Each structure stands twice: as structure tokens, then as C-alpha cells.
Amino acid sequence: MKSLIRSGITLVAAAALGAGLVVGGTALNTEKGNGNGLGGQPATASQIYLDEIKDYGVCRGTDPSCYHEWGNGWTEGEEKKILIWSRTAGPRHAHLGTALGPGLNPPLNANNVAQATLVQWAAERGIKADYTEDLSQFRLNNYQAVIFLSSNRDTLDDTAQTTLMQYIRGGGGFVGIHNAFGAEYSWQYYEGLLGGANFYNHGPNRDGTVETINNRDVSTTGMPKTWAFKDEWYNLIPYPSFVNVLLEVDKATSEATPAGHGENHPVSWCQYYDGGRAWLTTLGHDNAAWQGTLPGDGDAFFKEHVVSGIESAMGIKSFCTV
Structure with a gap:
């Protein structure tokens, strides 16, 4: 289908x-x-x-009338700020490394690869990136986007869920990366924020071919029609709906597990949701993608894809061009 x-x-x-x-x-x-x-x-x-x-x-969906200009998006002259949220309440991906200490911006360990890399990538674009895994620091009003970086299972408590919902409704930006799809299984609002999608399973980390479906969006501009990448290729149930699909993985890779999506297997998409902007990707499992050591140009495409996606969710660049 x-x-x-x-x-x-x-x-x-x-x-x-x-x-x-x-x-x-x-x-x-x-x-x-x-x-x-x-x-x-x-x-x-x-x-x-x-x-x-x-x-x-x-x-x-993709209609901009779903967006609320209520003060949480970036405006000209304002400091550019994001919050990286990587708290896990279940299996922890290697790219996150050991759990972070309490507070805002605690010292990073050498194995906190994805957090450190994302802070660096943001700085290169003039964006200040705070990071935390402390629920007491889950305060969003000073940021134009919150990045759920492989933050899985019950990553939020009731208070934090309310904070996220109010932030999104006020025009905030949300970016979900990789195992953000393994979070908040019992919260329907979050499933909708992901595009009406949820993690089901994946095969082993393996090579695949990414297909650029929409090269008009700022997060895909300049990408070739196909490019090589290595990842855990997530199978999703429910399957994303009412979204702007940006990237897919080829059929041969997607059908490597029984729950493969067949002809169309999205790996990145975007949507407006309840007043906010949501940019999503299941990519980002392999440490090499964050460290820039994958063979070929896949890691460079991944970096540009993620950073431009963040900028679009913040309101710095155009969002979710169809």
C-alpha cells in the first residue's frame, strides 16, 4: 500500500x-x-x-493554519536556543553513553557522543544548546525547540507531559530523533506528535539506501536522489499519516524484517501539530553517524538533515515545505 x-x-x-x-x-x-x-x-x-x-x-498535518504564533517560535533578533532531552527510562542507546548527572548542562562523559555532537552542530549555526536528563529542568519556555534525542520509554512524568503539551500548543518546536519513537507508549498525544506513528521493531544495524522523497524542504535541499547510510531501520505501527514525508529507505532494506513497510518506508517527515511544529527522523543509531566516520557522504547528509530540521522547527528557516 x-x-x-x-x-x-x-x-x-x-x-x-x-x-x-x-x-x-x-x-x-x-x-x-x-x-x-x-x-x-x-x-x-x-x-x-x-x-x-x-x-x-x-x-x-501539513496545513500551516494548524500553527499558533503564540511566542514560542524564534523571532528576528532573539537568541537562538534549544533544549536537548535524552533521559531514558529503558534500554539506553550507545550514542547516548552513560546517564547524565543532575541539573542543566552537567559535565559530559566521553561516551555521551550524540549529546556532545548535537551541541557542537548547533553552535556552528549560532544556536545555544542546553541539555539535561533531569525532570526538574524540563522547562521549555525559553527555547524555540526541544529535541528528544533517543529519550525512550516513560521519559516524562505527569508534570513534564503537561509542560510539553502547553509548549507545543504555544507554537513550540519539537524534534524527535531515533529512539524518541520508543517513548511514552501510553500517551496518545505523544504518538500524534510523532506523526501518528510508534516504534514496533527493527532489524540489526545494517547498511541501507536512503531515498530522497522531497528535496524542496530545507532539511533535504541538495541531497541526491539516493544515498548510503547505516542504521537500525525502524518499523512503525501505527504508520505515519497526514505528514510530509522527506526521506524513505529502499524496499530491500525495509523488508529485512517481517514488519517491513514494503514499497514505502518513511524514515523522516514533518507536520504541524496542535499549534506547534514537529520534525521527525528515525535515523541516528550508529555512533559513526554522529562522529562523522561513516563511509561515503551519508554522515554529512545526516548532519545537514538534522541541523536544518532543527532550524525549521525553531522557525529560523521555512518549515515543512511540500
């Missing part, structure tokens, strides 16, 4: 919509007084039948 949305083109279940039209994950009824109780405003897709695709009760 083809991707439900590929480069911003929505799959429409016309028979279920009647006089309505689906755009970017919202159901727009073309008739006044459509009876949805919203005064003719866009209705969420959960109010209609759309191949059992969840809408999570919020405005989401």
Missing part, C-alpha cells in the same frame, strides 16, 4: 466525507453550519471515518 501521505499529498476517503474535503489532516466541510459544533471551523479527522486513521483530537 502506498504511503497515506507522501510529500504532502493526502489520501482522501471520498465516500466517507460527503461534502467535506480533507486537507493536511483536517476535515473541512464546504457547507456552512455543518453541524460539527465548531461554527463552520475545520473539524478534526476523528469526526469522520478515514480508514481508521487517528487524528488525536488536534489540528495536525
Whole structure:
């Protein structure tokens, strides 16, 4: 089955919509007084039948009208700041190294590879990156984006969940990298933030071919049609929907495990969600991708992809171009 949305083109279940039209994950009824109780405003897709695709009760998709200019995005002249969140409550990826000490910006160990690299990559673009794994430091209002860097399982408590939700609704940026897809399994809001997707399984870390699906977005500009990369290629259930797919992995790699996605296996995408911006990638398992030691140009493409994705989620660059 083809991707439900590929480069911003929505799959429409016309028979279920009647006089309505689906755009970017919202159901727009073309008739006044459509009876949805919203005064003719866009209705969420959960109010209609759309191949059992969840809408999570919020405005989401590729339509910029889902974004809230409420002060959490970057504005000209403002300091550029992000928060890197790498707290794990389950298996810990090697690229994260040992758990960080308490507080904000604790000393990094030599094996905290991904955190140190991301701080360096941000600095090269004039972005100040704070980092923490301390729930008492999960305060987001001073940042234009929060990066969930392989932060898995129940990485947030109730207070932090509320903080994230309010931040997103205020126009904040969210970036999920690699095992951010293994977090908050019981929180439907977070699953929606990931694009209506969740981690199911993966095969061994192995070589694959990444396919550039949308080269118009700032995070994919200049990428070749295909490029080599090594990763744990995540299989996702649910499968992302109402998103702008940026990159996929080729069929031969994606079907290496029984839960492979077949013809279309996204590995990076973006969407507007409940007022905020969300940029997502399952890439980033291998230490070599962070250290710049992969053979070929894959690590360089990965670096540019991640940093430009962060800048777009912050509002520094254009976001989620379809």
C-alpha cells in the first residue's frame, strides 16, 4: 500500500466525507453550519471515518493554519536556543553513553557522543544548546525547540507531559530523533506528535539506501536522489499519516524484517501539530553517524538533515515545505 501521505499529498476517503474535503489532516466541510459544533471551523479527522486513521483530537498535518504564533517560535533578533532531552527510562542507546548527572548542562562523559555532537552542530549555526536528563529542568519556555534525542520509554512524568503539551500548543518546536519513537507508549498525544506513528521493531544495524522523497524542504535541499547510510531501520505501527514525508529507505532494506513497510518506508517527515511544529527522523543509531566516520557522504547528509530540521522547527528557516 502506498504511503497515506507522501510529500504532502493526502489520501482522501471520498465516500466517507460527503461534502467535506480533507486537507493536511483536517476535515473541512464546504457547507456552512455543518453541524460539527465548531461554527463552520475545520473539524478534526476523528469526526469522520478515514480508514481508521487517528487524528488525536488536534489540528495536525501539513496545513500551516494548524500553527499558533503564540511566542514560542524564534523571532528576528532573539537568541537562538534549544533544549536537548535524552533521559531514558529503558534500554539506553550507545550514542547516548552513560546517564547524565543532575541539573542543566552537567559535565559530559566521553561516551555521551550524540549529546556532545548535537551541541557542537548547533553552535556552528549560532544556536545555544542546553541539555539535561533531569525532570526538574524540563522547562521549555525559553527555547524555540526541544529535541528528544533517543529519550525512550516513560521519559516524562505527569508534570513534564503537561509542560510539553502547553509548549507545543504555544507554537513550540519539537524534534524527535531515533529512539524518541520508543517513548511514552501510553500517551496518545505523544504518538500524534510523532506523526501518528510508534516504534514496533527493527532489524540489526545494517547498511541501507536512503531515498530522497522531497528535496524542496530545507532539511533535504541538495541531497541526491539516493544515498548510503547505516542504521537500525525502524518499523512503525501505527504508520505515519497526514505528514510530509522527506526521506524513505529502499524496499530491500525495509523488508529485512517481517514488519517491513514494503514499497514505502518513511524514515523522516514533518507536520504541524496542535499549534506547534514537529520534525521527525528515525535515523541516528550508529555512533559513526554522529562522529562523522561513516563511509561515503551519508554522515554529512545526516548532519545537514538534522541541523536544518532543527532550524525549521525553531522557525529560523521555512518549515515543512511540500
